Amino acid sequence: MAKKLSVESMWDASSVLLPEHKLALNEWVQIQQKRERIDMDEQGWESVSQALGVSLTQREEITLHMYHPFEVLTVVGIVDRVDHSRGRFMVDGEWFEMSDIEGDAIKRRPKQAN
Template sequence: MASGSRKKLEGNGMWESSRMMLPEHKTALNVWDRERLKRTRIHLDEQEWEDISRAVSESMKRREAIKIKMYHEFEELEVNGIVDKVDQMKGRFMVDGEWFEIMDIEGAELEH
């Protein structure tokens, strides 16, 4: 085997010597990279849910601003405003005219 061809095969030589990547490989790398950045959903205990429920209730009754930390797969989201409605049957709540899922709540505090 010639010295030049051996170098291509050493380590990651095949990839290093080739600037070409198949579309399937590029897609797989993009999927892997995106999955790697995914956030995991936190699980709240009963006391945390009671605190959240109290804060949401107070916001609605007293028309007080609230800051609600929400779950999202790839970013940290926060809903800020006043709770207008809570729909227990559909598992959602409304802040400033927009509906959000109750199950996505990770924390809540009134803004005093």
């Protein structure tokens, strides 16, 4: 006896979907998973500024939780440079935007002696 196909199983089958439909479905799923930016208050920015300064001057490792629309991004390292005029900072040779820092989720760890 033949198995009856439901509408859902037909749309789930990749052989039934046109390439245009697959692309539209993937884009829709991405939009549904997009994260919202978290705004930080004045106290949070003071904490961030202090932690960046300590990492830069005392060479302490910090962990920063950064905004990315589709994934959780964490920057771990020692701040090499801070460019206030462009609103960015460098960790391990890579520039990051200060405006992308989320919340005051910053942890400082003392540099380990070798």
